[in-house]
Amino acid sequence: MSTETKPDIDIDRSVGDFRYEMDYAFDAGVGLTEATIDYISDVKGDPDWVRAFRKEGYRKFLEKPMPTHWATKDLESIVFENIRYYLSQGQIPKRTWDEVPDDIKRTFERLGIPEQERKFLSGVEAQFDSEAAYSNIKAAVGEQGVIFVGSSEGLKEHPEIFKKWFGKVIPSGDNKFSALNSAVFSGGSFIYVPPGVKVKHPLQAYFRINAQNFGQFERTLIIVDEGAELTYMEGCTAPKFETATLHSAVVELVAMKGAKIQYITVQNWSSNVFNLVTKRGIAHEDAEVKWIDCNIGSRLTMKYPGVVMKGKGARGEVVSIALAGDGQHQDTGAKMIHAADNTTSNIISKSISLGTGRSTYRGMVHVPKHLKGCKNNTECDALLINTNSRTDTYPAISVRGQGNAVQHEASVSQISSEQIFYMQQRGLSEAAAMSLAVNGFVNDLVQQFPMEYSVELKRLIDLEMEGSVG
């Protein structure tokens, strides 16, 4: 079986690998100072409390050290002074597709948004270089009272809904990157689903990074009220550049009593992007927050979706697939904090390391004293494909008291040469055999993604496998 790998593997990035020379009406320059913050707030017309929130975030960002005592030293390659923190065309969110400027339309057309629009989306808010350039809330959604707007609009127009939870699920000081996001956030989705409303079609947004050294700092806050349900999908691409690009998003989810939130991400950033995301959900009584995450791209992804199970009977789940190709490091995991009786959490993580790729799982499960009836099940499996790949697993499980059951199982395996020989004997080429086995490995997780994603995922995995078999 071949173990040679091609350097610099690209999966199908041709769709995202392009950029247009755009003329940016507002440009905050490089580097980050308090003046940059003021500039951003001025341009957006932020209310005073938001400007203050940003400045507080900036202060915390300066205070906090880089977490290199436990995370990879590669973080040190990020040069904060060289990054542009805000860039937009000065566009306010659009209502119909026709009103969108042509050059931006071109970008979105290549990403296939109009097609998506035809399918089963209820509304699309597409982010282009930090500012929502297009948003369309269909009548049906509007009538149900669902609010689906950008972060600026959400905070300005609906503070009575969003201010309550904004920055509460993930406080600015949570980590260095959530602090940075609190300072310079722009774009992202703010969604509110009223009680009892079950949104049938998944809501979706796209993100792109265009222009050298530009960072993406979108901020998403989703509040689903009692008994309501929502599925949200996030998929992103970015063109490739010489110098590092930073994506540091914050996603806060709040599921009120009996509510259900499913948040699906397919991350396919170019191999020069640092993707450092903080994601957390609060599940109240009998509510459920489920993160479905697939990480295929980026140079380094650090992402540990978490759920705080605050009310009795709450449920948290993280389903994660990570594929680390040559030169990539997928450092992912989950955080489950049990804060009430009879709460259940489930983590299932499958990772594949190819070539010189490295995948790391970091988990935390916390069950404090005096809680009863809590259950956690964690399964984390790693598949290694070539000799140079690397996989690490670092879970931390803290259980107190009786009446709680926690189980963690992890395994590392590889596709054996005997398995490949068996499949080849049936007529499958070596590459096809590898693809089949790898897809088999992640199959039960891929099934949890909506249809069009699962097809795209399989295709992405096949392409990645093709590149790795010599």
Add this chain to the structure above:
Amino acid sequence: MSITTTSPAETGNSTNWPEWFRKDQNEAWDLYESLPMPKRNDEPWRFANLKALDLSEFQPAKPVEDKAVLIARSSGLADLAAKLVFANDALIHREVAGLPAGVLLLPLEQAATEHEELFRKHFMSTEARLGSKKFAALHRARLRSGAFVHVPRGVVIERPIEIWHWVEGENATIFPHTLIVLGEGASVTVIDRFVSSRDERSLAIAVNDLTVGTNAKLHYVGVQEWSDKATAFHINTTEVERDALSTALQMNLGGAYVRGESDSHLLGEGSRSVMLSINPANGTREIDQRTFQDHFSPRATSDLLYHNALADSSKTIFAGLIKVEEAAHETDAYQKVRNLMLSDEAEANSMPGLEILADNVRCTHGATSGELNEDELFYMMARGIAPKQAAQLIVRGFFGAVLEHLENRDLQDHLGEILDHKLNL
């Protein structure tokens, strides 16, 4: 005269040691002083109660008054090849029923004098890398005696060797040391017994280094029965050469704060290390164990099984890393930790870890925390066994499952008896 502030030179190094060793000790003391104390966000000390690391009240141990009583109390297995008894770091008894020719069973200072080359090669030759570097340096600086076991090439010692380490005196400190070196094809079973003579506060910083040569076989058991007020460190490094087997069991039956570090280096192809531990934790005991299964060569196997039963407000920490280095293809490595939670106030922390850099590797690790099985309890009660006894039987069975991994039936029974005594069965 605190052991943490008074240097060994001031307290007077033991004159039984050669000059060069005493110099090493002074250097070790300097190292000890220069290293910082563990801090809260040091990964190797995560979840640990750092207050227990304040050792300033402990003093060097004085020679014991009544040696005969302790010698009489050092009664373990009936059928032994040899027995050594140390009390407050001094050898007070040595008896040999029968050892094959060539076997060295000596106090360390004698080995250092008479077998300098061998001693230097193996004495603390690897760094304590699981977090206790500072405490290992303190141990080296203040060491006064210990056991040296060398089994030469091809020699098989059928009956076990037992080594007793007693501590006596309020706030006394001892630094037990067991150094075992097996030549090619050699075989031996060694049992270390650590005991507090009275219900007193004391400190022990124990180091054991096990070197298992090509094709050799070592069975090592460490049983600690420190008083409920004691603080103890048990720092181990095990090196296993080609096709050799090391089976090590640590039973922690006492202590207020116990820190165990077990570091297995699977150096040779086909080497095998089995790491076992039994921890009945009760009262406010904290048992903190850090392990490392480090695979350097291909086709080696490591298998770790640790069982903790937590009652009252006890606390356990387990952090175990399996690392498979680049050349270690076809590694089989397993790690399983089970926590049986017996009370509302108990706390179990588990951090099983994996770092895999090689190919063709089979590794699994698992950690479970749960309570007594209701069906099992009901079944026993339906047979007329009272709930408390039923729980004890289940706990005993829980630990028995670990003992079963020892090949020697007699040893299993003997340790089972010690365990029963502890669990009041």
Add this chain to the structure above:
Amino acid sequence: MSAHSSSSLSIRDLHASIGDKPILKGLTLDIPKGEVHAIMGKNGAGKSTLAKIMAGHPDYTVTSGDVLLDGESILGLEPDVRARLGLFLAFQYPMEIPGVTIANFIRAALQARLPEGEELEATDYYAKLYAKMDALSVPRNFTSRSVNEGFSGGEKKRCEILQMAMLEPSYAVLDETDSGLDIDALKIVSAGVNALRGPNIGMLVITHYQRLLDYIVPDKVHVMSEGSIIHSGDKDLALKLEAQGYDWVEKEFGESDTKAA
């Protein structure tokens, strides 16, 4: 006296080793289409090795000789290329492939044989699959089970024959297909194999026990010892081996050259 080389699987004076150790030491054999040949021999004779080498297993090295499929040498060809040329190996120890369902696996194997761009027709495929599964008493819900995962010995062997039935090879090598089977499973598997016999397929049945050959009656029987064929005969040879063991063959024919069929 050999079969038509253009429609047979021919092994010519094959020498092969694993690492430094020689296993096959000059093996010659012709399996024409339309015939069923059996190879019997003691453990260690090299029977399974022969099967794996024919299929192209990477652990083995051919040091001299040749293997020809319909007149063309297949040595040096990748295992999947040989498979697509019409060679099928029913493994003695079939591999488990977690997460890959039987339905998807067989479909992928069939799809691999179609020209670029052509898609396998789903309804036809499933109709055929179910029919073959019924004939082999494999429950239909096995289509969604992972290949061989958690299967009993008998289930694994039936799964091998199912794949053979679906892939319709020109030459099939059955490596100890009877090992681990009880009498009922043996009957089902044999019936499945017999249903595939015909003028368009040549089969080589490798077995340790004669019992299988009561059900899959061979046209010719070969005895293998120490890496080569030392004696051949018809189906009665198998019965004689059953009754008298292998020693007499080795004594009589062991040192002599390989005899032609």
